[in-house]
Amino acid sequence: MSTYLVKRLTYILVILLAASFLIFSLYALTPGDYVSSNIKLSPERKAELRELYGLDKPMLDRYVIWIKNALQGDFGYSLAQQKPVLTLFNEYIWNSFLLAAVSTFLTWLIAVVIGVISAYKQYSWFDTVVMLIIFAAMSIPSFFIGLYLIKMFAVDLKWLPPGGMTTTGSNATGLAYAKEVIQHMALPVVVMTLLGIGSLTRYIRSNMIDVIKQDYIRTARAKGLTERKVLFTHALRNALLPAITLVGFELPGLFGGSLIIEKIFNWPGIGQLYMSSFSLRDYPLLMSFTVFIAILTVLGTLLSDLLYRLADPRVKLD
Template sequence: MRQYIIRRVLLMIPTLLGASILIFFVFALTPGDFVDTNLKLTPQRAQELRVLYGLDKPIIERYFIWIGNVLRGDFGFSFKYQEPVSDVIKHYLWNSFLIAFVSSILTWCIAVAVGVFSAIKRYSWFDTLVTLGVFAAMSFPSFFIGLLLIKYFALDWKVFPVGGMTTTGSELAGFGHWVDVAKHMFLPVLVLTMLSVGTLTRYFRTNMLEVIRQDFVRTARAKGLKEKVVVYKHALRNALLPAITLLGFELPALFGGAIITEKIFNWPGIGRIHMEALAFRDYPLLMGLTMLLAILTVVGNLIADVLYGVADPRVRLK
C-alpha cells in the first residue's frame, strides 16, 4: 500500500504539470485580455499596465514565471479584485464549500435510503413514484428550479430570504449569525440536492439490484437470516463499494462552486466569482481556480483508489 501511494504521488507530478501547461496556454492564447476590454484606458496607460502585469513578455517566458510562482503558492494577482488570487480564493472558497458539503450529505443520505428501498420494492408504486420524481428533477434546469423556489418560498410565502449569505445590515453574532446563514443557504442547498439526488438514487438502485441477485445473498437467505440483516448488512455493504469511486469526484465538486445556483441566489462563492472573472477576462484568477480544481481532482482520485482498496480486501493495490 505504501509503495502504491508513493508511486501515485510521483505520477501526480507529470499529470499536474501537463494540466498546468494546458490551463495556461488555453487562457493565454484566448484573444483579448483585461487591458483590451477596458475602453477607458489610453494607449499609453494600456501599455504601462501590460508591462506592469508582464503581458508584454513572450508566452513561454510568462508560463515559466507563472508556474514558478505557483510552486511557491503564488497564483498571481487578480485584475478585477486588485489583490492576490490566493486571497480571493480563500475569501470565497469556504462559502461554496459550506453549501456544497451540506448538499452532498443530504444527497447521499437520501439517495442511499431511497435507492435501496426502491430496489427492494422493485416495480411497486413507491418505485414508480421514485422513478417519475427522479426524471422530473433531472429534466428541469437549475435556474428554473431556483427561480421557482424564490417565487414561492421568498416572495409569496416569505419563509426564506431571496438571496445573499446574511441579512443586509445585520450585526448578529454567534448562534444568531449561523441561524441567519442557515436561512439564506436553505434554498440554494435545496436546489443542489434536487439536481443531484436523482442520478445518485438511480445509481444506488441499479447497484442494489445487481447485488441482491448474487449467490452470497441467496446463501444468506438460505441460512435463515432476517431480511433486514441480508439487505443492510450483506447486500448494502457490497452495493456501496462502487460508490467509493464517486468520492473522487466529490472533492473538486465541494470546492468548485455551483456557478448558476450561486448566481441566482447571489451567494458569495467560488462559482459566482468564476463567472465574474470570465466576464472581466481576469485570466490570473481563472487560471488559479482551474489549477486548484485540477489539483483537487488528482488528489480525489488518489483518495478514492486507496479507500476502495481498504474497503474491499479482494482489491490489491500494486
C-alpha cells in the same frame, strides 16, 4: 502500498504540470485581457500595466514565471478585484465548501435510503413514483428550479430569504448568525440536492438490484436475519463498492459544481466570483481556479482508489 503511492504521486505531478501548461496556454491565447479590454484606461496606461504585469512577454516566459511563483504559493494578482488570488480564494472558497458539503451529505444520505428501498420494492408503486420524480428532477434545468423555489418560498410565502448569505446590514453574531446562514443556504442546498440525487439514486438502485440476487444474500435471509439487517448491512456494503469511484468526482464538485446555483442565489462563493471573472477577463483568477479544480480532480481519483482498497481488501494496489 508505499510503492503505489510514490508511483501515483509521480504521475499526479506530471499530469498537473501538463494540465497547468495547457490551461495557461488556453487563457494566454484567448484574445484580450483585463487591461486591453478596460475602456477607462488610456493606451499609455495600458502599455504601462502590460509591462508591469508581464503581459507583453512571450507566452512560454510568462508560464515559467507563473509556475515558479505558484510553487512558492503565489498564484498571481487579480487585476479586477485588486487582491492576490490566494487572498480571494481564502475569502470565498469556504462559503462554497459549506454549501456543497451540506448538499453532498444530504444527497448521499437520501440517495442511499431511497435507492435501497426502491431496489427492494422493485416495480412497486413506490419504485415507479421514485423513478418518475428522479427523471423529472434530472430533466428540469437548475436555474428553473432555483428561480421557481425563490418565487414560491421567498416571494409568495416569504418563508425564506431569496438570496445572499446573510441579511443585508445584519450584525448578528453567534447563534443568531448561524441561524441567518442556515436560512439563506436552505434554498440553494435544496436545489443542489435535487440535482445530484437523481443519478446517484439510480446508480445505487441498480447496484442493489444486482446484489440482492446473490447467493450470500439468500444465505443471510436463511439464517433468520431481519430484512433491514440483510439490506443495510450485507447488501448495501457491497452495493456501495462501485459507488466509491464516484467519490473522486465529489471532491472537485465541492468547489466547482455550484457555479450557476451561487449566481442564482447570490451566494458569495468562489463559483460566483469565477463566473463574474469571465466578463472581466480576469485571467489570473480564472487560470488559478481552473488549476485548483484540476488538482482536486487528480487527488479525488487517488482518494477513491485508496477508499476502494480499504472497503475491499481483495483489491491489490500495485
